[in-house]
Amino acid sequence: MQTNVQEEPLESVFRCLRCGTCCRIPGIVRLRDADISAIASALHLTEEEFIARHTDLSPDRTCLVLKNKEDGSCAQLTPDGLCRIHAVKPRQCRTFPYEWRNPDSEITCPGLRTAYAVHSSESQTPSEKRRQP
């Protein structure tokens, strides 16, 4: 669930640094039917081929997820830290961090850390700043 900790829209203060950290954190990327169709088409695969080669069943058995590497990172992450399917990446990836975040996202994502640090600094009045230790 998204947590609003600032008044400015996140879209106006957040910049993704393309560090790939969020793709390396162990977890799952859930796939909707539209994601499967778009990614399969981009990879010139049938949906059946894409599902067989690139997906697993989610741990709760409710949907398909992208395969992970052995270290828990996303299998679509290239060695140089980019998304192999960027143009058609799943909705879960496209909507982070605007529509959803994990409780620790403000720690793990440097883009969010920067956004909050800048916002926090700019939003303080001089007297508020002086009260800092």
Ligand code: SF4
């Ligand atoms: S961790 Fe944050 S800054 Fe890094 S790629 Fe992911 S969204 Fe962008």
Ligand code: SF4
């Ligand atoms: S699909 Fe792309 S953006 Fe999404 S987790 Fe995998 S590498 Fe990252």
